[in-house]
Amino acid sequence: MRSGVWGRLILSVVTALLLLTAPASGQERTVEERLRDLERQVELLTQRLEGADSAAIVEMRLQIEAITREIEELKLGQEVVVQADTAVYGLGPAASKVYRVQQGVSIGGYGEFLFTGFSESRQDGAPSDKNNVVDALRGVVYIGYKFNDRFLFNSEIEVEHASTSKSGSVSLEFAYVDWLFSNPLGGRAGLLLVPMGFLNELHEPPTFMGSTRPETERAIIPSTWRENGLGVFGGTAGFGYRAYVVNGLDATGESGAGGFTAAGLRGGRQKGSKALANDFAGVARVDYVGVLGLLVGTSFYIGNSGQDALTADSTSTINALTMIWDGHAQYRARGLWLRGLFALSTVDDVVAINEVQGFTGDESVGERLIGWYVEGGYDVLHKIRTQHQLLPYVRYEQIDTQNRVPAGFSRSGAADRQILTFGAAWLPIPNLIVKADYQVRKNAADTGVDQFNVSMGYMF
């Protein structure tokens, strides 16, 4: 009976070691050597069990102890496990930490596919003349590499609209190196996501309601907004912060970015591609997450966007000071998901920008842009024992990208929009989501076109 128990123990240990060590690639020789050693140990222990006396059992206990420690070390990592000399120990301070550097590649990703069906008629009853579209909207791969405990690299490579032979593109969405100075503070440099709003930094499909992103976080906070720069990040006592210096926006399209338009600031993004660096900007964000499920925060961006572009008469350069502020809040717990955001932006020297860009009449870039939205959803399967989530949601949004224009220009009613979105999301598992919603889109020019959206997204 006793030998049967010991045999089971030994076999369990060997089985566990086999499971633990088998997946390791590039270490076949080491694994084989370890297995040969373990086989020899099993053979020896089995022989001893036949005539086991108390001394032999004690010895076998020690050997099994050693093997279980090896299992533990393989599972947890050598840098975590500090060996003790005895089974019962006082655990004084470790004589030395074993900081054997764990290097590693981290891969993740997300993607989304979107069908958009447009209403045949506009808000004023005229034909919309819009075609329905189905799009492989995004395919993204995250690749990170941890050099050691202080330095790591993280990146996102995105294919938009499936193919560069049509309207698609391949972009480096972010690529930065983190330097973890110490517990209080980290430094970050590279192509950075500007830390504003909800979606610019966090836009995997399961992390937001709606098949499409809110317009406020496209036109005023022009997600996905990334610029080259450097800064610091960290957090404590329920607060998190990021503060960066980045190259400024490009208001007039000097870099080929397109520049600001009546529709918003989106065309001013330089995306890290040979970005003009005559003007820099500062951006900072603070979030409070001290209450479980609650996130309340604000962010502020300030910087010139002229990039030394000349006025139309070539007599001076354009500064185009641009400021963007947002306040945001979210509560998410027990199936309930509430979110709201307000964003305000001001742009100076709009007349000069308009003249360079050739904008007249109601085509002016907005001197002031305002947008906000509130949305809410509830997982109706929250109380049911299933991994599935079914989340009806509704969002109401108002945005006006020409809230104020300079004298001599007029506001376009099309820039003053209200969007009501209602639909539902189904998550069979937390990493997969299917959303379907209907959007009632109205504007002050009566040219809004309602649309029906269906999307499928994934992340890993």
Place this chain on the structure above:
Amino acid sequence: MIHRSLALSFALCVVLPSAGRSQVLLTQQEALRLAFPEPATIERQTAFLAEEERATADDLAGPDVEVDQRVVTYYVGMEGSTPLGVAYFDAHRVRTLPEVLMIVVTPDARIDRIEILKFQEPPDYLVPESWLGQFSGRELTEELSVKGAIVNMTGATLTSRAVTYAARRVLALHQVIRPLPEIE
């Protein structure tokens, strides 16, 4: 030019909060001493589960949580002859890279505390200590899930889930191993 300087000054003059968390690294011994401070003693034990016992733990943990180990090492904290709790160490994958947790279980089979020993993913995905605090006092019920009482961490959903699964796995193993009656 003034505006340019203003922008740079703004960024450089942002008042930074005083502390934050980079990747948390505790050794196993440091974590155990956090769980069971002096003068408590700590006893290392290993359970060897039969396949049926492993399957039972797998069932208890729930449909989304995998229990695949049959060799489970745990640490019992004792003050004299009184058990203080049992510490388990759970290694699992977050996105691609591993995380190691210490999960301490009270004598009445509730979670006492969770400590992160190793976190290899970028720090953006690391959950704060305040978030881990919501596990204290939880037992193995339906509430111990991100669909139940556990609140997801915005921006770190994969980590939130991995920690919750680890908590369920450890409590399930604890129920099967029943380490404390043997001590007593």
